[in-house]
Amino acid sequence: MASLPGLSLTAPTPSGSTAQSAAAFLPPRTEELPARSELRFEVAFGKTYRIRVLRGTAEIFGTELAPTVTYTFTGTKAAVFTWHGCSLELQGEVESEYVGSETDAMAEWLNVHGMLETVRDDANAGSTDGGPRVLIVGPDNTGKTSLVKCLTAWSVKTGRCPTVVNLDPREGLLSIPGSITAVTISSTIDVEEGWGSSPISGPTNIPVKTPLVYHYPFASPSDAPSSLFKPLVTRAALAVTSRLEEDPAAKSSGIIIDTPGSLNSPRDAYSSIAHIASEFSVNVLLVLGSERLYSDMARRFANPKTAEDTVHVFRISTTGGAVARDETFMRSARQQQIKAYFFGDAKTSLNPHGQWWDFGDLPVYRAIDRSAASSTGTLNFLPGMDDEDEGVSAAAAMPSQDQSAGQEIFERVTPSQAMVNAIVAIKFCSGKAGQEMIRDSCVMGFAYVAEVDEGRKKIRFLAPHPSRWGDRALVWGSWPEGVGDLVA
Structure with missing residues (x-):
């Protein structure tokens, strides 16, 4: 990975x-x-x-x-x-x-863990279905990530190695915000750092974890559900499923999927929940904090076509310690994650490297936010759109996986002052790759745009590694927002 x-x-x-x-x-x-x-x-x-x-x-x-x-x-x-x-x-x-x-919710959560352990035991006993594939949904600030951590930590304590998938681009799991991440966890979770750390130079107290990361350049799945979010879910599910087939212990341990609270909207997000459940072959759906969402999910998954499509839906209590995290706190948390990616933390100091690049050597792409463009009446100025397309709704304008003609996911851009303080994703694919290849490629790393000299046509990046990345596609999105004080 x-x-x-x-x-x-x-x-x-x-x-x-x-x-x-x-x-x-x-x-x-x-x-x-x-x-x-x-x-x-x-x-x-x-x-x-x-x-x-x-x-x-x-x-x-x-x-x-x-x-x-x-x-x-x-x-x-x-x-x-x-x-x-x-x-x-x-x-x-x-x-x-x-x-x-x-704290009655903790006893209920432990009972859920016991139920999942029964499924894992059945998988180890010869069941071909593998371990539990758990999807956790609910509004914001109901304890979804806390439940994911508890179920993961308890399963690791019993000798399992579950695969955790984070589909919330607002929070990073072993990555910075703006990521869709999957990682198989077989060692203790570092309680001080959230989940632990990815590979770095030097010794660590907690074994490092190696994530698979995809770049999602918007704050919510509803910003680009058809053109970006659902295709990336499909790619992540394919990679995770292939990984599990190669590791019997991981397959029997199952998958635990965390989701953003924005999927609580019945108007435009329930199809995303159904897509996640289908791609990951989810068989357990846990709903926190919303009786309506539980009722809707129970009804949606009530009549499976086959036994393999059965999804058991449970309503789970929210812990009494769940508190609201306001935007000021979340913004600070995002900035801290980005700073730690480049400079490390109090326990591990990192030394990022500055690199100057010529404009002509950089294939930079910007993710097209069609919903924002349509809301400001500028959708007709996007690539592939005419004046006659001005009345097209954002939902109709977003390309599906099999639609690419005249409707682009990214636009090729020339570096400008607007990029200063932005985070760009360095993809594993070539800068000459097609739109779908750029979208589906996983992330090689992230770089910070420290300076743009439009006169000399040069741009300076801050990167965690001194090596130049060569012919790689760079993707710039609206998320996460820039960090203005990262470098002097």
């Missing part, structure tokens, strides 16, 4: 060392947690919060905390849960911290 050099998830802020020094002067305190309770905390970016288990057992999103080991958190919202009670040593600054007792 493709790897992303220099990838890590949690980035230091410019004042990170100062914040850590200040936090060190705060005296530690002890918190006793009763059985089946959790310490819920929110830490701002630039602040640090340390947790150490003094007695008993505790876990964060299913991953057990080692005793007497200090864990450091910054810019996160999480919870330490204990099944049997524990004593914690806490130190640092938090925006919110309290002990929650409404």
